Amino acid sequence: MAIRVLVTGGAGYIGSHACKALARAGFEPVVFDNFSTGWKAAVKWGPLVQGDLMDRAGIDAALAEYQPEAVMHFAALSLVGESMKDPGLYWRVNVGGALNLLEACATAGVKNFVFSSTCATYGDQDGVLLTEETPQRPINAYGGSKLAIEQMLRDFGVSAGISHVIFRYFNVAGADPDGETGEQHVPETHLIPLMLDAVAGKRPALTVFGTDYPTRDGTCVRDYVHVSDLADAHVLGLKRLLDGQGNGVFCLGTGNGFSVREVIEASRLVTNREVPIVIGGRRAGDAAALVSSSTHAIEELGWEPQRSTLRQMIGDAWAWAQRPGFEK
Numbered sequence: 001m002a003i004r005v006l007v008t009g010g011a012g013y014i015g016s017h018a019c020k021a022l023a024r025a026g027f028e029p030v031v032f033d034n035f036s037t038g039w040k041a042a043v044k045w046g047p048l049v050q051g052d053l054m055d056r057a058g059i060d061a062a063l064a065e066y067q068p069e070a071v072m073h074f075a076a077l078s079l080v081g082e083s084m085k086d087p088g089l090y091w092r093v094n095v096g097g098a099l100n101l102l103e104a105c106a107t108a109g110v111k112n113f114v115f116s117s118t119c120a121t122y123g124d125q126d127g128v129l130l131t132e133e134t135p136q137r138p139i140n141a142y143g144g145s146k147l148a149i150e151q152m153l154r155d156f157g158v159s160a161g162i163s164h165v166i167f168r169y170f171n172v173a174g175a176d177p178d179g180e181t182g183e184q185h186v187p188e189t190h191l192i193p194l195m196l197d198a199v200a201g202k203r204p205a206l207t208v209f210g211t212d213y214p215t216r217d218g219t220c221v222r223d224y225v226h227v228s229d230l231a232d233a234h235v236l237g238l239k240r241l242l243d244g245q246g247n248g249v250f251c252l253g254t255g256n257g258f259s260v261r262e263v264i265e266a267s268r269l270v271t272n273r274e275v276p277i278v279i280g281g282r283r284a285g286d287a288a289a290l291v292s293s294s295t296h297a298i299e300e301l302g303w304e305p306q307r308s309t310l311r312q313m314i315g316d317a318w319a320w321a322q323r324p325g326f327e328k
């Protein structure tokens, strides 16, 4: 029988790609999702439990029914701008939800936990190449809430013997190359899908948030990583835990940063169309540059990113944008 993994947020963008990667690697992903941002149509690779992490009894019931060997925890609010406007929401939902989940795992005896953390835990660090050892100093509530969960994981490791792999994602982009799942947020706030909507005429223009950052062209620099490569890393992280190799923290980026203007230029090359833009002010909570070293994940996990070039990511996102998308 396949090893079961409870995947919170498995109906969302990254979670659904992880479910596909898990199924392909022979695991059974059990999705736990409240559909606040996820899509029923994105649950394709295993059973579904409709539940909310704020409801501890619902988590207990799911763990009792499916007896998973491991949990992959994606479910969270994840918008920097929103977290600056309503920090309480982020602390309550992200930290409260993770706490319920960890306590439920401790009670049920689930010992393996893969956690989706973020480069937003680093804050603004003058464009240095970020590594697992770089001190974390979040500048927004989203990053703060994720850092709190990282610390909680260490405590539950000691008290309940729950081993963890923490992945700090950089900017996730692209879509499943087979077109089975992809990025679909309502409302959309992320650069690449908004840019492609503007290219397709679904929006009048992309607003560039700030051109006065201390970067090479004044726009923010980010390290973009393909969602399928990210999903593959999660399978490797899970195998590491199941092999008993213990806790790990891994940055998932590519080591290459691209500015907003460079992303726009890459889009022009991929789609052969201009991106209509307007220049706007800075978005609160945005760091000037966030770029990671991926050495640790490559050396320790054997991670081999396959599709994380800007052209490939924009190409896959563009192909996904031509499809009908998920219906509610």
Ligand code: UDP
Binding pocket: 080, 171, 189, 190, 191, 192, 194, 206, 207, 208, 209, 210, 220, 221, 222, 260, 283, 286
């Ligand atoms: N960005 C932008 N216009 C938009 C959305 C995003 O200029 O409409 C910029 C944003 O300031 C950041 C980068 O694009 O520097 C990536 O933003 P996104 O929201 O995609 O991801 P984040 O870095 O917040 O996780």
